[in-house]
Amino acid sequence: MLNQEPVENLFSFICSQNNHISRISSLVEKLCINYGEEICQFEGVTYYAFPDVENLMDIKVESKLRELGFGYRAKFIQKSAAQIVEWGGEEWFKRLKDMKYKDARQELIKLCGIGPKVADCICLMSLNHLEALPVDTHVYQIAATNYLPHLKGKKSVTEKMYSEIGDHFRCLYGDKAGWAHTVLFCADLKKFQQDDSNEEVVKSKRRKKK
Numbered sequence: 001m002l003n004q005e006p007v008e009n010l011f012s013f014i015c016s017q018n019n020h021i022s023r024i025s026s027l028v029e030k031l032c033i034n035y036g037e038e039i040c041q042f043e044g045v046t047y048y049a050f051p052d053v054e055n056l057m058d059i060k061v062e063s064k065l066r067e068l069g070f071g072y073r074a075k076f077i078q079k080s081a082a083q084i085v086e087w088g089g090e091e092w093f094k095r096l097k098d099m100k101y102k103d104a105r106q107e108l109i110k111l112c113g114i115g116p117k118v119a120d121c122i123c124l125m126s127l128n129h130l131e132a133l134p135v136d137t138h139v140y141q142i143a144a145t146n147y148l149p150h151l152k153g154k155k156s157v158t159e160k161m162y163s164e165i166g167d168h169f170r171c172l173y174g175d176k177a178g179w180a181h182t183v184l185f186c187a188d189l190k191k192f193q194q195d196d197s198n199e200e201v202v203k204s205k206r207r208k209k210k
Contacts, residue, residue, distance in 0.1 A: 006093045006126035007084075008050040010111075013118045014076050030068050031077075035061070053089055056081035076113025083111055093127070101129040116162060124178040131175045133166040138188050139181060140165065147172075 015027040028050075035051035056077055065074035084092055096104040104127055108119035123132035133139070135157055143165045144151040151161060166177075173180040 003128070004125045005050070006096075006122065007053050007090075009126045010080070010108075010114070010118075010122050011050075011056070011077055013121055014073055014080065014113050015070070017073060017076075017113070017118075027068075027070060027073070030065075030070075031056075034064070034068065053081050053084050057085050073113070079112035080114065096123075097127045097129075101131050104129055105132065116159070120166075124181075130178040131170050132178050133169050133181045135162045135165050138185055142184050142188055143168065 011031065012024065012028050015031075016024045019027070032048040032050055035055040036048040037051075039047045039049050041047070059078065061081070062074045062078040065077060070077065088095070096107060099107070101123060105116070105119045105123050108114050108122055109116065114122075117134050117136060120132040120134040123129035124134065135143075137157075140151070140154075140157050140161070144154070147168055148165065151165075154161065157165075169177040169181060
């Protein structure tokens, strides 16, 4: 999870803005089908690679993506691709890995459609900046409940709050704050929480076997 290919990760996160998982997957698949190279055909299904960033930079890409249902994300994808190619393409991403975390984050925010949270996601998951800490609603609730009680009851996460939460986690967990974030995030999701009643059933069955 924390070593994803940066081009695919970045454009997938652009697709994720104000979206749900099934639609994000659909948009990413459309990018692959229309701009990626064919990998193979298997049992009647054709599979495609994620497109190279150069394939997304042409000015015509925006209008095509709008036709495919990308909405305002079409502009972000085309403009960001053009910026990345102008700044060095794959080599630009390699330079971001060698930068300090906050410098790399600031460079990412210069891209069209990339805000602080997505920049932190890319830093954490693709650029080996493991102190990056994306703050969303889940992480805010975790921080307010367990670490920073004075933040409880806020209607939205301001830029100041975002920085405070990230810096607090980095103070606690150092350069592995991003790992801690991921563990806490997953633990907060209902689908990862263990059902105590099921656990008791399992224990009961073990006792009977003994």
